[in-house]
Amino acid sequence: MPVRKFKRIEAGSFYSYLSEGCKLCRRGAKMVLFVTGICNNSCFYCPISEERRGKDVVFANEREVKRIEDAIEEANAMSAEGIAITGGEPLLKLDRVVEFLKTFKDLHSHLYTAIPAKESVLSKLKHLDEIRFHPPELRNVKAYEEPIKTAKKLEMDVGFEIPSIAYSDELVEITNKLDIFLNLNELEFSSTNYENLIAKGFRPNDHYGCSNCDEIIKAYAENVNKFHYCSARFKDKAQLRRRLIRMAKNLPDFYIITREGTVICGYIEGDVRVIEEFLQSKGLKRSEDYVVVEGGVETSVEFVEEYSSLLKKLGTNVFIIERYPTSKRVVVEVNPV
Ligand SMILES: C[S@@+](CC[C@H](N)C(=O)[O-])C[C@H]1O[C@@H](n2cnc3c(N)ncnc32)[C@H](O)[C@@H]1O
Numbered sequence: 529m530p531v532r533k534f535k536r537i538e539a540g541s542f543y544s545y546l547s548e549g550c551k552l553c554r555r556g557a558k559m560v561l562f563v564t565g566i567c568n569n570s571c572f573y574c575p576i577s578e579e580r581r582g583k584d585v586v587f588a589n590e591r592e593v594k595r596i597e598d599a600i601e602e603a604n605a606m607s608a609e610g611i612a613i614t615g616g617e618p619l620l621k622l623d624r625v626v627e628f629l630k631t632f633k634d635l636h637s638h639l640y641t642a643i644p645a646k647e648s649v650l651s652k653l654k655h656l657d658e659i660r661f662h663p664p665e666l667r668n669v670k671a672y673e674e675p676i677k678t679a680k681k682l683e684m685d686v687g688f689e690i691p692s693i694a695y696s697d698e699l700v701e702i703t704n705k706l707d708i709f710l711n712l713n714e715l716e717f718s719s720t721n722y723e724n725l726i727a728k729g730f731r732p733n734d735h736y737g738c739s740n741c742d743e744i745i746k747a748y749a750e751n752v753n754k755f756h757y758c759s760a761r762f763k764d765k766a767q768l769r770r771r772l773i774r775m776a777k778n779l780p781d782f783y784i785i786t787r788e789g790t791v792i793c794g795y796i797e798g799d800v801r802v803i804e805e806f807l808q809s810k811g812l813k814r815s816e817d818y819v820v821v822e823g824g825v826e827t828s829v830e831f832v833e834e835y836s837s838l839l840k841k842l843g844t845n846v847f848i849i850e851r852y853p854t855s856k857r858v859v860v861e862v863n864p865v
């Protein structure tokens with residue numbers, strides 16, 4: 529990979545230009561707002577999961593959003609400094625986007641879209657700081673020239689963002705001519721695009737990125753002035769891990785935070801009323817020393833180790849678990865005490 533003008537190389541990612549949205553994202557400080565799973569395009573590489581694809585669902589990171597308060601709660605849980613508005617196609621739900629922009633107007637915002645939106649639409653996106661256009665399958669790139677000019681006029685930072693599927697002379701020419709940035713994502717494999725990508729000749733690497741896209745990446749890197757390449761490994765190893773650590777730090781102190789951003793704690797499974805009575809009799813305070821979760825209570829490792837026999841006599845099951853600090857609490861390891 530060429531290194532001539534690139535500022536930093538980390539986990540395979542490198543850049544000559546980094547937008548404010550990318551700076552925050554690299555620090556794990558962006559909350560991803562998935563505005564709708566609906567989209568009128570059908571890119572062969574679209575990575576959207578079955579759970580979301582084609583469905584009018586809203587998520588803030590992994591948390592399903594039924595009311596705007598759910599998104600606010602998630603933003604607080606990770607001390608978000610910015611929002612990344614995506615989908616599906618967010619501009620198909622313009623009112624929702626406008627509402628999110630208003631709610632989070634004090635945070636940095638960037639939006640992904642495959643629609644070459646007109647001024648009548650773009651001008652409604654008040655408070656939007658940054659916009660990234662994606663011409664589906666790199667077709668009809670010219671259609672984005674006017675929207676790019678309009679977005680610049682509206683004082684947004686503007687760029688293209690595409691996966692590394694092919695080199696496009698036209699896209700590079702417009703990027704340099706209009707002095708915008710290009711974010712090139714390493715083409716990522718998912719369960720929903722895997723067969724399509726294999727059929728087109730792409731091959732996955734260890735990080736579900738692309739093992740045979742190097743020539744395409746190199747060509748963009750050599751020809752685009754404001755360039756940023758974001759690898760699948762970087763997204764997983766740095767970006768996600770940093771967001772997890774931010775979330776973990778907002779949990780009560782009894783959780784042990786690992787380098788990967790997971791947390792380790794004691795988990796007491798059983799009748800919450802009985803467990804709470806016991807914990808409080810030992811001087812533990814709710815929210816500070818223990819947390820009520822689905823199916824039981826989480827508390828410190830030391831506590832469950834010390835009181836496991838008594839807790840079992842109360843009819844509970846006692847474990848030490850390692851889990852993600854996210855709203856879904858995905859458990860990665862369980863050890864009975
Ligand atoms: C999934 S799209 C959703 C928003 C909007 N529909 C769009 O296409 O811009 C968000 C971003 O993911 C990028 N993308 C799509 N498929 C990808 C893949 N398989 N690997 C890496 N990036 C991908 C797109 O270029 C876009 O910038």
Ligand code: SF4
Nearest residue numbers: 567569571574616642
């Ligand atoms: S435009 Fe975006 S959401 Fe729609 S199919 Fe393409 S990548 Fe997926």
